[in-house]
Amino acid sequence: MQQKQENTGLVWFRNNLRVNDNVSLKKAIENHKRVIAVFYFNPKHFKKEIFGFKKTEKFRAQFLIETVKNLQKNLQKLNITLLTFYDAPQNHLNKICKEFNIDTIYSQKEWTKEEVETNKLIQQSFSNKIYFIEDYDQFLYNPETVSNDFNNIPNVFTSFRKKLEKSVKVKSETTPTPLPKENLIENQTSIPHLKDLGFHNFEIHPKSAFKFSGGEDAALNRLNNYFFETKKVNFYKKTRNGLVGTDYSTKFSPWLANGSLSAKTIYWKIKEFEAEFGANQSTYWVVFELIWRDYFKYISLKYDNRIFKIGGILEKNYTWNSDENLIENWINGTTKDDFVNANMIELKETGWMSNRGRQNVASYLTKELLIDWRIGAAYFESLLIDYDVHSNYGNWMYVAGVGNDPRDRKFNTQLEAKRYDANYKFRKIWLEKTLF
Numbered sequence: 001m002q003q004k005q006e007n008t009g010l011v012w013f014r015n016n017l018r019v020n021d022n023v024s025l026k027k028a029i030e031n032h033k034r035v036i037a038v039f040y041f042n043p044k045h046f047k048k049e050i051f052g053f054k055k056t057e058k059f060r061a062q063f064l065i066e067t068v069k070n071l072q073k074n075l076q077k078l079n080i081t082l083l084t085f086y087d088a089p090q091n092h093l094n095k096i097c098k099e100f101n102i103d104t105i106y107s108q109k110e111w112t113k114e115e116v117e118t119n120k121l122i123q124q125s126f127s128n129k130i131y132f133i134e135d136y137d138q139f140l141y142n143p144e145t146v147s148n149d150f151n152n153i154p155n156v157f158t159s160f161r162k163k164l165e166k167s168v169k170v171k172s173e174t175t176p177t178p179l180p181k182e183n184l185i186e187n188q189t190s191i192p193h194l195k196d197l198g199f200h201n202f203e204i205h206p207k208s209a210f211k212f213s214g215g216e217d218a219a220l221n222r223l224n225n226y227f228f229e230t231k232k233v234n235f236y237k238k239t240r241n242g243l244v245g246t247d248y249s250t251k252f253s254p255w256l257a258n259g260s261l262s263a264k265t266i267y268w269k270i271k272e273f274e275a276e277f278g279a280n281q282s283t284y285w286v287v288f289e290l291i292w293r294d295y296f297k298y299i300s301l302k303y304d305n306r307i308f309k310i311g312g313i314l315e316k317n318y319t320w321n322s323d324e325n326l327i328e329n330w331i332n333g334t335t336k337d338d339f340v341n342a343n344m345i346e347l348k349e350t351g352w353m354s355n356r357g358r359q360n361v362a363s364y365l366t367k368e369l370l371i372d373w374r375i376g377a378a379y380f381e382s383l384l385i386d387y388d389v390h391s392n393y394g395n396w397m398y399v400a401g402v403g404n405d406p407r408d409r410k411f412n413t414q415l416e417a418k419r420y421d422a423n424y425k426f427r428k429i430w431l432e433k434t435l436f
């Protein structure tokens, strides 16, 4: 076993808010006698952005607070203190490093624009030498085993998936070892309340399809429930296009998005389930969807900031409009299309929308109303409880015809409504006020 360093190691938690299968945490524990953890509620994440929406609305803010509380509790069990601040990391990390004699910071590797800018500012804020150990830890298939050159990532999903499935193995999970009790330090920081972040307290909508709490414990409960307690996973492929209730799909995305659940943990749970109860198309299809999630991360690695540009990765020069009335009607669920309206009201009331709903409302905005797709993406970014930069911008580009859809389809929302909501069950939930 290697000699542990005398200097304290710092784990800076970003979108990897879990203790299990967390490479940064594992490395810090292995390399240092003492470890401290820190999380920043960055004020910038709760401010309005260029299209006028707050970057994070109340649904994700509440979920994040719950997640960080749970992370603090789970770290405490490992005798690691989690300090939390309402501040930008670039204003503060250097103070912590001085105070606790830290020369190494461990974090998840992020590559999108804002995160890279933050990294630069952090590096500039240090006058002394600091080591940054960053690891990709948000993937099912780790980039180090997939490609040396992201330019070679195929632009068609099927080619990507087939190659991965044939040649790459999913790594095993890591588990952290507790440190001695003496590692704990006095913690005078506190986790902000919703009102500190600029929101009022609220109750989860009684008809929400996502009624779960934030945090790793809740994520693992859901995993266990969906697989072993109810065995709903056996029917996933048949139910995944559903619109009503908690169980038509896994609902793993909010935990995956902030990293309180790892894609590898889901994968290995599926393997465990298959070993006990047998594999079928549905158990495979959850992995298939997780590969989509990876795919959009690889596309963002390949194209970098182009995923945020109006022309998308295809650099298409379409004429988009930004008519405020049309946008307001879309947001408020007052368009001419009742299926779009029901989905948009669901999003506004709950922070959740099904995948089928997302595809339809995005297609309607971009291909029927011809509105600049980035406005839709920014609104989703604000409202979605499961917002993930790569999945959101990747899917929006795909639907808007500036991304990876080789067929550039337009959804016929009324046909979709007939197919997926023939008995109006879904529309009745969200359009009650206008139907009766």
Ligand SMILES: Cc1cc2nc3c(=O)[nH]c(=O)nc-3n(C[C@H](O)[C@H](O)[C@H](O)COP(=O)(O)OP(=O)(O)OC[C@H]3O[C@@H](n4cnc5c(N)ncnc54)[C@H](O)[C@@H]3O)c2cc1C
Residues within 6 Å of the ligand: 240, 249, 250, 251, 252, 253, 254, 256, 257, 286, 289, 290, 292, 293, 294, 296, 353, 354, 355, 356, 358, 359, 362, 380, 384, 386, 387, 388, 389, 391, 392, 393, 395, 396, 399
């Ligand atoms: C316009 C648009 C915007 C989207 N924005 C986001 C977003 O911000 N965050 C997000 O996590 N997903 C996004 N998605 C993808 C998808 O809608 C959600 O991942 C899915 O609805 C989450 O529900 P679930 O966890 O029950 O998914 P399940 O159907 O149970 O799938 C299991 C997991 O596979 C992954 N997955 C499934 N479908 C997709 C997909 N199309 N793209 C990428 N990963 C997928 C997710 O991680 C999901 O949790 C978006 C889709 C569209 C069309």
